[in-house]
Amino acid sequence: MLIKRLAAAALAIAAMAVPAVAQDFIAGIPRNEALIIQGPAAQNAEWFNLWAPGGGSTTNGNQQLSADTLWWINPEGTGDAAWTNALAADKPQYNDDFTQMTVKLKEGIFWSDGVEFTADDVKYTVDTQIAHPGMGWSAPFTVNVESVEVPDRNTVVFNLKEPNSRFHTLFTVRWNAAWIMPKHVFEKVEDPLAYSANPPVSLSAYVLHSYDKAGNWAIWKLRDDWQRTSIGMGLTEAPEVKYVVYRNAGNPDARVIEQMNHNLDVINDIAPEGMFTIARDAADTTAYWFDGFPFAHPDPTLPSVLFNHQVAPFENKDVRWALALMIDIRAVAMGSYRGAANLAALSTPPTGTSITDYYEPMQDWLTSFTLDTGTRQITPYDPTVAEQVAALVRPQWGDQIPSDPEQLKRMFGFGWWKQDLQAATELLQKAGFTKNGNQWMKPDGTPFTIKLMVEGDNIPTLARAGTIIAQQWSMEGIQTTIDVAGPTWGQRLGPGDFQVAIGWTVETWGGHPDLSFFLESYHSDFIKPLGEIQPPRNLQRWTDERLDALIEANRKVSFDSPEVVQLGMDYLKLAVEEMPFIPLMAYNKFAPFDTTYWTGYPSAANPYAASGPFWSNLRYMIVALEANPSAPAAQ
Amino acid sequence: MDGFSKYLAQRLFQFFLVLFLGISLTFLITKLSPVDPVEQSVSLMTSFGATDPRAVELMREALAELYGLQGSLFEQYINFWSRIIVGDFGPSLSSFPTPVMSLIMAALPWTVGLLLQALIISWCLGNLLGALAGYYRSNMLLKLSGALVMALHPVPAYIIGLVLLLLFGFIWPILPISGGAQMNLPPSFSFDYIRSLILHGTLPALTLVLGGIGSWFISMRSLASNIVTDDHVVYAELAGVSSGKIFSQYVARNALLPQLTGLALSLGGVFGGAVITEFVYNYPGVGRLLIQGIYRGDYSLVLGVTTISIVAVAVAVLIIDLLYPLIDPRVRLG
Numbered sequence: 001m002l003i004k005r006l007a008a009a010a011l012a013i014a015a016m017a018v019p020a021v022a023q024d025f026i027a028g029i030p031r032n033e034a035l036i037i038q039g040p041a042a043q044n045a046e047w048f049n050l051w052a053p054g055g056g057s058t059t060n061g062n063q064q065l066s067a068d069t070l071w072w073i074n075p076e077g078t079g080d081a082a083w084t085n086a087l088a089a090d091k092p093q094y095n096d097d098f099t100q101m102t103v104k105l106k107e108g109i110f111w112s113d114g115v116e117f118t119a120d121d122v123k124y125t126v127d128t129q130i131a132h133p134g135m136g137w138s139a140p141f142t143v144n145v146e147s148v149e150v151p152d153r154n155t156v157v158f159n160l161k162e163p164n165s166r167f168h169t170l171f172t173v174r175w176n177a178a179w180i181m182p183k184h185v186f187e188k189v190e191d192p193l194a195y196s197a198n199p200p201v202s203l204s205a206y207v208l209h210s211y212d213k214a215g216n217w218a219i220w221k222l223r224d225d226w227q228r229t230s231i232g233m234g235l236t237e238a239p240e241v242k243y244v245v246y247r248n249a250g251n252p253d254a255r256v257i258e259q260m261n262h263n264l265d266v267i268n269d270i271a272p273e274g275m276f277t278i279a280r281d282a283a284d285t286t287a288y289w290f291d292g293f294p295f296a297h298p299d300p301t302l303p304s305v306l307f308n309h310q311v312a313p314f315e316n317k318d319v320r321w322a323l324a325l326m327i328d329i330r331a332v333a334m335g336s337y338r339g340a341a342n343l344a345a346l347s348t349p350p351t352g353t354s355i356t357d358y359y360e361p362m363q364d365w366l367t368s369f370t371l372d373t374g375t376r377q378i379t380p381y382d383p384t385v386a387e388q389v390a391a392l393v394r395p396q397w398g399d400q401i402p403s404d405p406e407q408l409k410r411m412f413g414f415g416w417w418k419q420d421l422q423a424a425t426e427l428l429q430k431a432g433f434t435k436n437g438n439q440w441m442k443p444d445g446t447p448f449t450i451k452l453m454v455e456g457d458n459i460p461t462l463a464r465a466g467t468i469i470a471q472q473w474s475m476e477g478i479q480t481t482i483d484v485a486g487p488t489w490g491q492r493l494g495p496g497d498f499q500v501a502i503g504w505t506v507e508t509w510g511g512h513p514d515l516s517f518f519l520e521s522y523h524s525d526f527i528k529p530l531g532e533i534q535p536p537r538n539l540q541r542w543t544d545e546r547l548d549a550l551i552e553a554n555r556k557v558s559f560d561s562p563e564v565v566q567l568g569m570d571y572l573k574l575a576v577e578e579m580p581f582i583p584l585m586a587y588n589k590f591a592p593f594d595t596t597y598w599t600g601y602p603s604a605a606n607p608y609a610a611s612g613p614f615w616s617n618l619r620y621m622i623v624a625l626e627a628n629p630s631a632p633a634a635q
Numbered sequence: 636m637d638g639f640s641k642y643l644a645q646r647l648f649q650f651f652l653v654l655f656l657g658i659s660l661t662f663l664i665t666k667l668s669p670v671d672p673v674e675q676s677v678s679l680m681t682s683f684g685a686t687d688p689r690a691v692e693l694m695r696e697a698l699a700e701l702y703g704l705q706g707s708l709f710e711q712y713i714n715f716w717s718r719i720i721v722g723d724f725g726p727s728l729s730s731f732p733t734p735v736m737s738l739i740m741a742a743l744p745w746t747v748g749l750l751l752q753a754l755i756i757s758w759c760l761g762n763l764l765g766a767l768a769g770y771y772r773s774n775m776l777l778k779l780s781g782a783l784v785m786a787l788h789p790v791p792a793y794i795i796g797l798v799l800l801l802l803f804g805f806i807w808p809i810l811p812i813s814g815g816a817q818m819n820l821p822p823s824f825s826f827d828y829i830r831s832l833i834l835h836g837t838l839p840a841l842t843l844v845l846g847g848i849g850s851w852f853i854s855m856r857s858l859a860s861n862i863v864t865d866d867h868v869v870y871a872e873l874a875g876v877s878s879g880k881i882f883s884q885y886v887a888r889n890a891l892l893p894q895l896t897g898l899a900l901s902l903g904g905v906f907g908g909a910v911i912t913e914f915v916y917n918y919p920g921v922g923r924l925l926i927q928g929i930y931r932g933d934y935s936l937v938l939g940v941t942t943i944s945i946v947a948v949a950v951a952v953l954i955i956d957l958l959y960p961l962i963d964p965r966v967r968l969g
Contacts, residue, residue, distance in 0.1 A: 027820040027827070041917065043738065043927045044730030053676045053698065053731055133697035139690035194732050213741060213822075214919030216814045250813040250917035253797060257805045257812060487930045490678055491671055526688035533674065533695070535688035 025263055029219070029243050032597050032631045035622060037061070037266040037613045038255060039246030045215035048208070049197035050179050051129065051136050058176065059614045060211070060218040061246040066112075066202035067179035067616070068230055070103060070122075070171040074617055075300050075510030076607035078353040082511030084620075086230040087117065087180065087203075089154075092168035094558065099163050103171075105154045110228040112202035115184045119150040124183035126158075134193055137178040140170055165558050166516050173616050174300075174509050174517070179203075204619060205229045206244055217247040231619060239623040241598070246613070259286075262596045268589065268613045271460055272338045275590035287593040287601045289611065292400035293393065294340030294411055297611055298586030300510030302349045303462050305452075305469065305582035306493075306501045306540045310530045313431065313442060314499065320579040321371060322427035323500075325380060326476045327469055328419040330388055332584065333412070336465035339393035342586040343385060343413030347575035348568070349586045350413055352510035352607075357565050358572060359414045366415065369576060373423045374430030380420060386412035410604065413585065421476060440477040450480040453501035455489040465584060466502040494533040496541060505539050505581055514559055515568045516551075523551045542580035550574070596632070598625045639960055646956045650949055657945040658938075662715055665934035665941075666708060672728035672932040673698045715938070724939035729931035735939035738924060745815050746913070746920030749836055750905040753843035758898050760844070761851025766887040768852070769859025770878075781852065788849025796842045796915035803838060811835045813917040839916045843909055851894065858890035896955055903944075903951030 025031060042060045050063055070088040074081070085091065089104040109117040126148045129138040144167055149157040160167055170178050181192075182201045189195040199208050202223065209221035222242050226232040249255045249264050256274040258264040260282050275295050278286055289297035305323070307314035314320060333341040344350045345366060350359050366381040386408040394401045402408060409415075425435075432443035440448040450473060454466035463484070470480040485492055492498055506518050521537040524547075528534045534541060550571050557563045591611060593601040602609050602621055609624065610617035676698050677691060706714070718725055724735035764784065768777045787795065804812035816822070817831040862868060863886060871881050910922035917923075921940055928936035 026818045029819055041919070041923065041927070043924065043931075044727070044733050045741075047730065047733060133693070133700070138697065139693035140687050142693060143687055143690045196733075210819055212814075212818070212919075214745065214815055216917065216919055217818045219819055245818065247818065248813065248917050251915060254800060254804070254812055254915075254917065257800070257808075260805065261808055487932075491674055491932070494674060521688045523688075535691045536678070 026219075026245060029245075032627060032633075033241070034219075034243040034245050035241045035265050035598055035625065036245045036247060036263065037618075038249045038264060038268045039218070039613060041248040042215035042218070045211060045213055045218075046198050047196050048200040049192070049195055050200075051125075051181055052193045052195070053134065053136065059246075061206070061220045061244060062200060062208075062218075063176055063179065064246075064614065064616050064618050065206040065220045065244055065622070066200055066204050066208065068203040069173060069177045069179050070105075071168065071177075072173045072617060072620075073509050073511040074352075074608070074620070075174050075610050075615065076352055076602065077511035078356055082353065086173075087122075088171075091560075094165065094167075097163050098165040098167070098558075099160045101158045101160070101167050103156045103158075103168075105156065106230060106233070107154055108228060108233070109203070109230055110225065111182050111184070112207045112223055112225075113185075115182070115201075117180070117203060118153040119156045120153070121180050121183045122156045123148040123150050124187070125178065125181040128181060128186060128192060129178075132192055137170065141178075144170070163555075165555060166514075166520070168559070169517070174511075175615055177616075203229065205232050205239065205623060206619075209243065215248070217245060220244040220246075231623060235623060239625075240627045241622050241625050244622060259592065259594050262594055265594045265596075265598055266611070266613055267591050267593075270590050270592075272340060272590060275340075275592060276338070278592050282594075285594055285596045287595050287599070287603065289591065289602075290411060290604050293397040294337070294342070294588065295590060295592065296337070296340050296342075296588035297591050298342045298349065298351045298588050299612070300349045300351045300354075300508045301504050301587045302344060302347065302506040303465070303502060303584050303587050304347075304505055305584065306498075306503050306505055307581060308496050308498055308500070308530075309541045309543070309580065310496055311499050313433075313448070316431050317578050318374070318427045318431040319433075320582070322424040322431070323473065323478075324417055324579055324582045325420045325424040325427070326473055326478075327417070327582070328472060329385060329416040329584075330392060331472065332465050332468050333389050334392060335468040336461045337585075337588055339389055339412075340588060340590075341389075341412070341584075342588055343389075343416045344583045344585050345381065345414070345416050345576070346572045347506055347581070347583050348508055348515065348572060349506065349510070351586050352508070353513055354508060354510075355410075357513040358568060362569060362572065363414060365573065366576070371423070373426035375426045378420065378423050380417045380423065381415055382418040383415040385416045386414065424476065435477060438477045439479070448478050450478055451483045451499050452480050453483040453485050453489065453492065453498040453503075455502075456484040456486050458486075461588070462502050469502075493539045496528075496530045496534060496539075501539075502584075503539060504587070505537055506583070507537075512559075513565045513568055514554075515564075515571060516554055519551055519554065519571060522547060524548050540581050542578070544574065544578065544580075546574055547571070595628060597628055599628050600624055600626045642960060643957070646953060650953045653949045653952075654946060657949070658719070658942050659712075661938055661941045661945065662712060665937050666711075672934065675729065675932045676731075719942060724942070725935050727928075727933055727936045729928065729933035729936065735935050738936060739921065739939050739943060742919060742921045742924045745918060746909070746922065747905055748832075749839055749912075749918060749920060750843065750909055751902075752836070753840045753847065753909075754898070754901055754905065756840070757844045757847035758851055758894070758901070761848040762855045762887075762891065762894055764848075765852040765855025765857075766859045766882070766890060769856040769890070770863055770882050770886050772860070772863075781856065784849050784852045787845050788853070790846065792842055792846045792909070792911045793915060795845050796838075796912055799838050799842055799845075800915065810838050812838060815919045836918075839909070839912050839918050842912050842915070851897075854897070855890060855894060858893065859886050862886050862889050899951045899955050900948065903948035905947070 026034060039060050048062050050067055068087055070086060072084040072086050087105055089106045093102040105119055111117060126141050126145055129135040130141050132138060144160055144164055146159040146161045180203060185201055186192050205223055205226040206220040207223050209219040211218040222239055249258045252270045252274055255264060255267050255270055256277055259267055279295060288295040307320055309315045329343060333339055342350055346358060348354045348358055367383055369381055370377045371380050387405060389412045390401050390408050428440060434441045442448045452466050452470045454463045456463055467482055470482050473480040493501060493503055508515060509517050518537045521535050524543040526535050527541055527543055550567055554567045602611050609620035611621055673695055677695055726732040727735045727738055730738060764780055768781045771777055800812050803810040811834055815835050820828055820831055822828060868881060868885050871885055910926060913920045913922035925940045
């Protein structure tokens with residue numbers, strides 16, 4: 001009797017606790033006016049000062065929606081269309097020796113509190129950050145800027161300490177850039193490093209509406225005076241997205257569920273399996289970068305196998321090439337991305353303008369490229385890899401896999417190196433290695449073993465790629481163990497605490513062929529001894545006099561000079577010859593869009609803007625989206 | 636000095652020793668972390684952007700100065716103690732210059748609210764079912780619930796969380812699967828907000844309850860099974876005392892004392908957060924904060940969270956120790 005009574009009481013309590021219906025998704029905001037974007041948890045949710053290292057404000061919509069600067073490059077674009085004059089009226093004007101840059105500003109742009117934007121804001125941005133070491137762009141301004149002049153309210157003149165033909169890139173957004181500070185706000189602040197800028201004044205079309213103090217969401221609202229912004233000036237009609245919600249949608253599984261429940265319009269990244277689930281079960285309400293397989297959006301970054309050139313025997317190019325030729329890239333593509341990888345043989349990501357500027361024109365060179373194995377000359381490039389990967393995924397995806405080789409190249413990449421175990425053997429022998437049974441021995445007689453560092457679960461696709469490469473090297477007699485570094489991965493790359501790693505060492509503008517974006521830091525002047533922290537990029541610590549000469553030549557030509565592409569090609573050829581790292585693929589992100597409420601997302605066929613939630617170029621997508629007329633009625 | 640005073644002095648000495656050693660060890664362990672907060676900030680500020688190596692070097696120096704990371708380890712240790720004595724953990728290095736205490740105080744109510752209710756529910760349910768199962772050993776319903784609870788006990792919280800997430804977020808989507816409350820709903824004592832809190836807390840709490848109930852059940856059933864065979868229980872049964880009274884007054888009540896000790900210790904642990912559950916459900920508590928701190932090399936934040944957790948557990952143990960002599964005279968006599 002007692003048990004029955006207790007059981008009845010428990011059931012009654014449970015019935016009361018279970019809700020009859022779920023609440024509306026966003027209180028007080030019609031769902032069909034809001035675009036919901038995946039954002040991370042903001043630890044410092046009340047901090048909106050983009051210029052201080054406070055964290056939390058760079059990925060919650062603050063820089064994506066409310067900040068602005070002089071120029072933008074669409075990382076997905078090509079040619080002149082990829083360039084946007086934002087706060088600047090024209091492209092940067094340099095003097096002959098690149099020691100002075102003059103900028104004409106647009107008129108009629110206002111901060112969200114009604115104060116007009118002028119050249120004084122730009123000067124204040126530079127002067128204030130130079131005066132406050134620790135602010136976000138203090139260091140590059142200090143290194144470059146001698147003084148800033150404001151001859152009139154719409155003109156800024158930067159006097160540089162030394163010639164720099166790329167100075168304007170500090171104010172050119174690809175992911176972010178030096179955002180302009182509101183002088184009228186910060187000049188009243190005693191310490192700009194300790195100022196939370198809450199609420200932030202906006203220089204772009206959206207302004208902060210509300211935010212969660214626990215950091216799970218931030219909501220941005222279209223400004224009433226959106227036309228008085230650089231992005232608004234270019235629009236003929238008001239953006240249809242009235243609210244933008246950056247919300248922390250939880251772990252990758254939760255993101256898939258939330259999008260299928262129509263509670264998350266834009267995803268930053270999920271695992272291939274999650275992507276395929278959405279494609280299978282929610283195809284009618286989902287858009288992708290590619291209209292079908294491989295779905296993924298390729299970032300203009302280049303995951304690679306990084307060799308530490310300051311650790312023997314990886315300073316030897318024959319060893320590096322041997323390891324490259326031991327890889328069966330088809331297995332890597334299948335194992336990491338289940339085939340949905342965009343392979344890269346050149347040391348620049350196969351995205352944006354690199355396709356037309358580098359990949360297409362260099363195919364003949366790649367095909368005829370010869371490598372001396374010590375016993376013979378080989379031509380290692382295989383331009384048919386895309387077709388081979390297509391054949392592997394066709395049984396699963398059927399008609400979604402085209403047969404046109406040109407289309408396949410866009411989907412799977414232009415080509416890669418043939419797995420050539422005999423050539424790898426010859427190269428290792430050329431380098432003085434010997435084989436004992438199935439174990440390769442180094443010239444000093446000790447076994448050749450490798451520790452291959454990967455980040456781990458945070459980027460599962462690349463951890464899988466590393467694991468497969470490790471298996472392939474092990475099978476060929478080089479015992480390779482995976483070293484999962486977790487949160488220390490980035491920390492260990494800097495001081496060179498690795499032998500071989502899967503990581504990024506190349507990022508590009510995407511929408512511009514200039515490779516100085518990463519190449520500048522490859523100069524041997526910046527190489528550190530092992531144990532000291534290497535500046536970002538060139539984590540492999542590659543040095544080469546020919547590389548230095550290319551970098552120095554690139555510094556002397558202007559950003560838009562035709563010579564930029566030629567110098568870029570020279571770098572890419574040198575990188576193929578030397579194989580300082582093994583480029584694998586573009587960093588493909590599975591970032592599906594829910595079309596229940598919004599349509600008109602960018603795609604491979606219409607790459608008008610970036611689509612990643614944290615890329616500031618995303619704003620150009622947001623203002624272009626159209627409300628889906630079939631969307632459920634407003635809640 | 637009488638027996639109790641001596642006992643009290645010993646316990647207080649132990650309490651302060653535990654605090655000193657625990658916090659000092661935490662300080663040293665966090666300093667051994669290879670994750671450098673300056674490098675994390677440099678990475679954050681230079682990621683995805685063109686980076687002039689000379690500027691990066693300058694930035695690194697400026698941030699080290701800004702974060703106050705100069706000085707020897709010993710100097711930092713002395714400085715650390717001088718601050719935490721007054722409850723100041725300094726600025727968070729990953730959310731500079733926001734004080735660590737502000738971040739913890741923002742997260743603590745979420746964690747305490749969630750864990751407290753989950754702990755109390757699992758403690759009550761586990762003990763009740765355990766005591767019943769220990770006393771009514773042949774009851775099929777109790778045997779079944781016992782089997783279910785024990786089957787869930789070894790399942791990791793991550794798995795339980797994901798299963799519930801799929802069940803109530805996707806297959807039968809009636810509960811929110813992420814966050815602490817509805818978006819754009821200002822915190823208040825309104826019906827809507829409280830309802831929202833309950834809805835968002837249901838799945839995390841259920842995960843903790845399902846995972847936590849087993850240990851209480853097993854220990855209580857074991858205690859109750861032993862007491863059932865004690866002379867006073869057998870005598871009561873022979874004397875015709877009702878089974879309900881025997882269960883509540885003779886069995887459950889006697890078995891409860893050690894369980895109360897366990898509850899007090901678990902209450903102290905509440906301040907450390909439920910790391911995995913908070914991660915799965917994206918719940919804005921201390922556990923999630925701790926993970927963020929570890930990943931970003933923010934040892935000020937990690938130290939703050941762990942110090943509060945150490946103090947809470949030590950205080951809980953001290954309170955139990957001080958209460959024991961009042962309950963058990965043998966302890967008072969030393």
